Amino acid sequence: MHQIRRKPGTKTPNRGANEAASGSGVMTEMVYGAVPERGGEPILPKWWRTLDKWSMSCVLILFGIGLLLGLAASPPLAARNGFDPFHYVQRQAFFGGLAIVAMLLTSMMSPVLVRRLAVLGFLGAFVALALLPIFGTDFGKGAVRWYSLGFASVQPSEFLKPGFMVVAAWLFAASQEINGPPGRLWSFALCVAIVLMLVMQPDFGQACLVLFGWGVMYFVAGAPMLLLMAMAGVVVLGGMVAYSSSEHFARRIDGFLNPDVDPTTQLGYATNAIREGGLFGVGVGEGQVKWSLPDAHTDFIIAVAAEEYGLVLVLIIIALYASIVVRSLLRLMRERDMFLRLAGTGLACTFGVQAMINMGVAVRLLPAKGMTLPFVSYGGSSLIAGGIAVGMLLCFTRTRPQGELGDLLRGRG
Incomplete structure (x- = not known):
C-alpha cells in the first residue's frame, strides 16, 4: 500500500470539526430557514428559488378576479360617461400589467437597492402630498387627493404608504445600533406630518392606515405597552376633535351609527346587494347594484x-388576502435582519388592513372610508402602488442565509 505523504506543517483534517460545522449549518437552516448561497448563480434562478411563490400566485389570482369583476361592474359606468363598454376594464388591465411588472422587478432587487429607491420615492411622494392643496383637484368628490394629468390622475398618498413603511423601518433599525440616530423620534415626526396632511384633504382612511402601519412596526421594534395605550388614547381624542370640527367626518360617523340605512345611499345599495347574493349569487351579469352604485x-x-357570485367568491377573496399576510409574517419571523423584519411587517399588515377596511365598509362593520380593495378595485394609482408595495414585501420575504447559530448565541447576530 502506498502511504500518502503530506507537506511539512500541514495539519490532518479534523473529521469531527467538519461534521460539527455541517451540523451547525443544518441546525441554522432548521431554525432560521436559511438557504446556502450558491456562488455565481444567475439572478432569475436565484430569484425563483428564494421567492414566496404562493404569495405571488395569490396576488395574480386577485388581479384576475379584479378583471372578472370589472367586466361586470364597469360597463354601466362607461355607458353613463359615453365610453366603450369595456373602457374601464381595458384601463384596469393596462395599469394592472404595469403593476405586475413593477412587482416582479422590485421583488428581484436586493433589499439595499429597494431601500434606496424607497427613500427617493418617499421624498417625491411627500413633496407631492404637501403641494396637493395648491395644484391638486378633488374631481367633485369634496377631497383634494389627486393630480390631474389629463389622460390620467395620480394619488400621491398611495405611493407614499410603501415608501414611508420602508423609511420608518430603516429609522427604527438604525436607532437600535450603537450611537445610532433617534430613529423612533424621527419616524414619529414623519408619521405625524403625513397624518396631518392627509387629514387636511380630508382623507381619514389613509391617515389611519399610515398611523396603524407605524404603530405595528413600533410594536415589533419593542415599544412599551403603556406608550402604545397612550397613543391609542390620543387617536381616540383626535377622532373626537375631528367629529366636532369636520362636517365630512361627522356625516360618515353619523351614517354608520344610524341603525336605519337609507336604501338610496351607497351603503344601502351595497348592503342590499350582499343580502341578495346569498351563498352562490344571482348569476354572472345578473346583478343590479352596478347600475345604482357610482x-x-x-x-x-x-x-x-357578493351579489353575482355569492358568499363563496367573497370567502375566496378573504382567504387569498389572509394567505399573503400570514405567509409573509411567518417568513419574517425567521428573519434576523431588523430592517427587513420591520419593513416587511409594516407592508404586510398595511396591505391586509386596507383589504379588511374596504370589505368592512361594504358590510357596514366600519364607517365609509373611500379605500380601494388592493389588486381588485379599479384605479391606476392604487394598482401600481400596490404592485410596488407587494414587490417590496416579496423582496423582503425571500429566503436568504441567516448566518451561523453560534453567532446568534454569542450575540454577534
Whole structure:
C-alpha cells in the first residue's frame, strides 16, 4: 500500500470539526430557514428559488378576479360617461400589467437597492402630498387627493404608504445600533406630518392606515405597552376633535351609527346587494347594484362580487388576502435582519388592513372610508402602488442565509 505523504506543517483534517460545522449549518437552516448561497448563480434562478411563490400566485389570482369583476361592474359606468363598454376594464388591465411588472422587478432587487429607491420615492411622494392643496383637484368628490394629468390622475398618498413603511423601518433599525440616530423620534415626526396632511384633504382612511402601519412596526421594534395605550388614547381624542370640527367626518360617523340605512345611499345599495347574493349569487351579469352604485368598480367592488357570485367568491377573496399576510409574517419571523423584519411587517399588515377596511365598509362593520380593495378595485394609482408595495414585501420575504447559530448565541447576530 502506498502511504500518502503530506507537506511539512500541514495539519490532518479534523473529521469531527467538519461534521460539527455541517451540523451547525443544518441546525441554522432548521431554525432560521436559511438557504446556502450558491456562488455565481444567475439572478432569475436565484430569484425563483428564494421567492414566496404562493404569495405571488395569490396576488395574480386577485388581479384576475379584479378583471372578472370589472367586466361586470364597469360597463354601466362607461355607458353613463359615453365610453366603450369595456373602457374601464381595458384601463384596469393596462395599469394592472404595469403593476405586475413593477412587482416582479422590485421583488428581484436586493433589499439595499429597494431601500434606496424607497427613500427617493418617499421624498417625491411627500413633496407631492404637501403641494396637493395648491395644484391638486378633488374631481367633485369634496377631497383634494389627486393630480390631474389629463389622460390620467395620480394619488400621491398611495405611493407614499410603501415608501414611508420602508423609511420608518430603516429609522427604527438604525436607532437600535450603537450611537445610532433617534430613529423612533424621527419616524414619529414623519408619521405625524403625513397624518396631518392627509387629514387636511380630508382623507381619514389613509391617515389611519399610515398611523396603524407605524404603530405595528413600533410594536415589533419593542415599544412599551403603556406608550402604545397612550397613543391609542390620543387617536381616540383626535377622532373626537375631528367629529366636532369636520362636517365630512361627522356625516360618515353619523351614517354608520344610524341603525336605519337609507336604501338610496351607497351603503344601502351595497348592503342590499350582499343580502341578495346569498351563498352562490344571482348569476354572472345578473346583478343590479352596478347600475345604482357610482363606485361599484372601486370602493364597493366586493358588493358586486357578493351579489353575482355569492358568499363563496367573497370567502375566496378573504382567504387569498389572509394567505399573503400570514405567509409573509411567518417568513419574517425567521428573519434576523431588523430592517427587513420591520419593513416587511409594516407592508404586510398595511396591505391586509386596507383589504379588511374596504370589505368592512361594504358590510357596514366600519364607517365609509373611500379605500380601494388592493389588486381588485379599479384605479391606476392604487394598482401600481400596490404592485410596488407587494414587490417590496416579496423582496423582503425571500429566503436568504441567516448566518451561523453560534453567532446568534454569542450575540454577534
